[in-house]
Amino acid sequence: MLCGSALAEPQIQSGYTTYGTPGLIEMPTAHAMPDGELAYTFSYSRNTKRNTLTFQMAPRLTGSFRYALLNDMDPSSGANLGTSGSFRFDRSFSLQYLISEESERWPAVSVGLNDFLGTGIYRSEHVVASKTLTPQLRVTGGIGWGRLAGVGAFDNPLGVVADRFKTREDRVSNQGGQLEASEIFRGDAAFFGGVEFQATEKLKFSAEFSSDRYELEDGATFDYENPFNFGVSYQVRKNINLKAHYLYGSEVGVQLTYAVNPKNPPNYSGLEKAPPPVVRRSAAALGWEETYRISAQNSTERRADQVLKQYGMGLHGLTITGATARIEIDNRSYLSQAQAVGRAARAMTGVLPAQVETFEVVPVKNGIAGAEVTLRRRDLETLEFELDGAWDSYARARIESATDPLNPVPGRYPYFDYDIGPYFATSFFDPDNPFRADAGIELSARFEPVQGVVLQGAVRKKLVGNLDESTRDSTSVLPHVRSDFNLYEKHGDPALKHLTGGYYFKPGEDLYGRVTAGYFETQYGGISTELLWKPVDSRLAAGVEVNYVRQRAFDQGFEFRDYEIATGHASLYYDFGNGYEAQIDAGRYLAGDWGATFALDRTFKNGWSVGAFATLTDVPFDEFGEGSFDKGIRIEIPIGWVNGQATRETYTNVIRPVTRDGGARVNINDRLYETVRDTHQPALADTWGRFWR
Known part of the structure; x- marks a missing residue:
């Protein structure tokens, strides 16, 4: 979570704003965080709670996903926010790119976009510069548009380039998720800035001039008095930071940031058994x-x-x-x-x-x-x-x-193995309760009677949790292929999570085949066939998959419901190296809609993976509902990274802003690309540093 200037090991530490982005208190700074860092930030002030997940996707590119709970937001904002009592819920994304790093003479410079895919509550853009004057002192100044042009606004300097930059239209009410790129960097602009002082190794003071006038919140969510914000932060541990703020001349706020970096495991040397010696x-x-x-x-x-x-x-x-x-x-x-x-x-x-x-x-x-x-x-x-x-x-x-x-x-052959242990399941962003979780016991087994034939299954029994307490009914106009997910949690205890038989084979050189039948996942079962082309030494792969599936009963036993459908996709995979992988899947989804899914993941050498995906289909945004289209973030954490033991087990979670029915795809274990990619030359080369471990 800590980052210094490009100068020789300065003591000043970079931190996160109340929006979870790199910055001062609420205004951004130019410095990027350490490459690969994943941070969760929770901030609270009167009537406002923000939960943000931020990932340093590349050394210069920072991405943030935010979930805000806003009380008494001005209804004239036109934002289509989910509601629960007096609270409104808003989801938004931010991106910031480091244009140039700080040098001895020049500051770091970054450009950023906020809420460019959400409902527009926090919509803004900025260009910001930061300079470390002494090892303990850093100053920041920038120019902002949109919400960041509310105090001391002036005509957009980009107006000299083209007249279209002089005006900025208000975003019309929408379901969120729609990119309105034509308004970026348009309209009036304003300056913002601030200063940071590292008093001790753990204690830092910050002050800023905010160019956000908070017009939607003023008088309802809180009382805005002036543009000056003040803060103090304390580094509890290397990855835990606490902050206290005095905001808007009227409010007190607190903030917690927890950060991890896949490159820095808790057990650096690992607790796994030492490798065998080479015997001469x-x-x-x-x-x-x-x-x-x-x-x-x-x-x-x-x-x-x-x-x-x-x-x-x-x-x-x-x-x-x-x-x-x-x-x-x-x-x-x-x-x-x-x-x-x-x-x-x-x-x-x-x-x-x-x-x-x-x-x-x-x-x-x-x-x-x-x-x-x-x-x-x-x-x-x-x-x-x-x-x-x-x-x-x-x-x-x-x-x-x-x-x-x-x-x-x-x-x-035959080969049999089983495992019994705890499981942990989560649900995010239900407007009635933004976080729910279950914990319990899972029994899993695997049987290989002959080469290429794999029978596997898992049964779960919940011991504690509240996933079954969601009472929200689906309002989807599409077939309810995913939006009834809470009914599966309500009635499925104990639950047969999956039970399948699969046949894996090589029909030709560089070709791989799979046929799988059974109960694929919580909600669907059927038959699935797949063919993959993947040369051992190539970073490119292509495949095709065809499925005929039927929806399972809510109790997750052996029975099915009436809904059934044929789905299928053609897929293209490319490994860019250094852990970056892209995937495109085009075809028919569970609701009968046609479209494509675009995904980009970053996988670290120790198995950590963080990625994002978006699916666009022929379902109109207004029919899809809130969010406009399916999108999300997926995180995979190796269990061995946490406990230091040698294990292939991972904890995987997909975080969606909202679960709807458009763009939904059946989940199947051991798809071919997942099966073969890490045994091929590009993946072996990327992780060869562990050859002698």
């Missing part, structure tokens, strides 16, 4: 008893399986031909396939005969082979303790398509 061939020739305490009478396959199990993997196949060994592994513990490959190769140095010089390691998922990683044994022996061992080992490795068919060892 002189030692390997002595046998296995001294190194792994396994009987020398066991077969090579059995010994290989036993040692891989010690390190959270399973042996799928092992073939030795002359000086080459092909090792097929089931990675059951590591989010990074590169880490699994590295550990498997090191383990095999203590198993395979000394004459074996080449290891071909093939990760296997759902009975499908990933890339074939070819390593020379002497490179493992040479590079184990080298400073640049990760880079050198990648440069010397060969990663290509696994052309030979898989050859399971005797006893690999």
